[in-house]
Amino acid sequence: MTSAPTTRRRVLVLFGGRSAEHPVSCVTAVGVLNALDRNAYEAIPVGITRNGTWSAVRETPDTWTVSRLIGQTAIPEAEAASGSPLGAELPEVQEPEHPVALHRASTGIQLVDTVTHEVLSEVDVVFPLLHGPFGEDGTVQGLFETLGIPYVGAGVLASAVGMDKHYMKLAFQAAGLTVGDWVTITNRDWYQRRDQKLDEIRNLAFPVFVKPARGGSSLGITRVTDPALLEDAIEEARRFDPKVVVEAGILGREIECAVLDGHETDDPRASYPGEIEVLDETSGHQFYDFAAKYQDDAAAELSCPARIPEDAIDEVRRLAVRGFQAVDASGLSRVDFFYTPDGQWVINEINTMPGFTPISMYPAMWDRTGLSYPELIHELIELGVERGTGLR
Incomplete structure (x- = not known):
């Protein structure tokens, strides 16, 4: 792991967004803000409303609370009594009185030319905790490339390919990976x-x-x-x-692996593989659906390392890195496989910005592999700064 910067980096934590996964993104942001090392980083939380307006979250309390989506609230403690920019029940970024202008002094580009409450002029790196279209699909990544602002995670091409399950499968096939029909x-x-x-x-x-x-x-x-x-x-x-x-349908166990990029020219790293067991008899979920992931604590449990042979563990970690490279990913990804009864691996999909709450599969697998949630956040931010923008 790289050492902490000598001066605090300014990290724009971007969350919300226009997709149906807006609430998940909000809860993810709360988890990251809570774990961010404030001695090393200055957090600049910015939410995107469902209609695309960027809203600065001016309050930056020391402690944020993380809770389930349904029937509870994911908000800064300082705002618990009076309402929150993260919303309530299903977390949601609220419309601001004044939009944010994102301005990059080094390029002279400004996105909003109206009078604004706050100008974010010199951020060092963006952590785009956006899931789904208009955030995880290369659109926001292209924006930051244009502005010359480093960001965490996959670039434009990998984000677009990783979001489209059709083209993702074509990329996997081209890399010699086995995919289902x-x-x-x-x-x-x-x-x-x-x-x-x-x-x-x-x-x-x-x-x-x-x-x-x-x-x-x-x-x-x-x-x-x-x-x-x-x-x-x-x-x-x-x-x-x-x-x-x-x-x-593929007869096999669903096994997932978390991939973390390497520094400079080092190879990407893969976590121990994990397996989610959906507890049908107690939860009623037929597969690991939205409710099982985010709304029902008793719906599933994580086994990591997955209970598979040692040689199978080594193989799936190797294949996860190949899937990561097949779409030209960077930063982080979660790669999902089926492990068939005859010991074959069938790749299912890659998530270039996987769920990132403290209990999500990606950070949970790295935690079981020996990298804690705060350490993982630090590593990802430094990888984003190191990667920079432009052709590499």
Whole structure:
């Protein structure tokens, strides 16, 4: 791990966003702000509302509270009595009276030319804790590249490929990784070739999983066992994205690995693999869905290292790094696999900005591997500064 900077870096912690994963991003931000070493970093929390307005969170209390999404609040303690910029119940960034102007003195670029309450002129690095479209898909990354501001995580291309499950699978195949069968349905397909696409899906191994092509946090996903229910499941996924992927069911255990970039020309590092066991008999969840991830403490438990043979652990760590490199990722990613009964690995997907609350899989796996949550945050920030912007 790199040493702490001699002067405090100014870290813009960006959260919220326009996607359906807005609440998860808010809770993630609270976890990061709470764990950030204030001796090494000056935090500048900025939330993005659901309609895209950037809002500075002026209060920066020493302690933030992290809680579940449903029926509780994720807010700064100082604001607990009077309302919070992070919202309540389902955390949400509220509309500000004055928007933020993000200005970069070194480039002379300013995003907002109206009179504003606060100008963020010289941040050292951005930690974009945004999930889903308009944040994890390369759009915000391109903005920071244009402004010349270093940021944590994947660049424009890797973010875009990692967000689109269709192109992600193509990249994995090109890198020699094994992927499961799938069918992609574009918006045009759904209106012009619906019957053809439904026939293609019926040839997949059931149950199938119907997913928004560019979504996360298990939102809009349906497990389908009966082909007669396919159209309803596709319409549900289309509420989140007009492009849908339908993946064949794969008999195997779901194993995940956290990847952390290497410094300079060092190779990326992989954590011990982890396995989530959904406790059907107590929780009623058929798979690791949104509710199991964020709303139900008793829904699942983490086994890390996963209870698999030592050689399988070594292999999946190696394959996770290959998946990371297949999409040209940087910073961090969580890579998900199926481990089949005959000992084969089938890669499922990569998340270039995985859930990052203290109990999320990515930091939990690194904690079990020997890197604590605060140490992981420090490492990611320093990797972002080191990476910089522009072609590398």
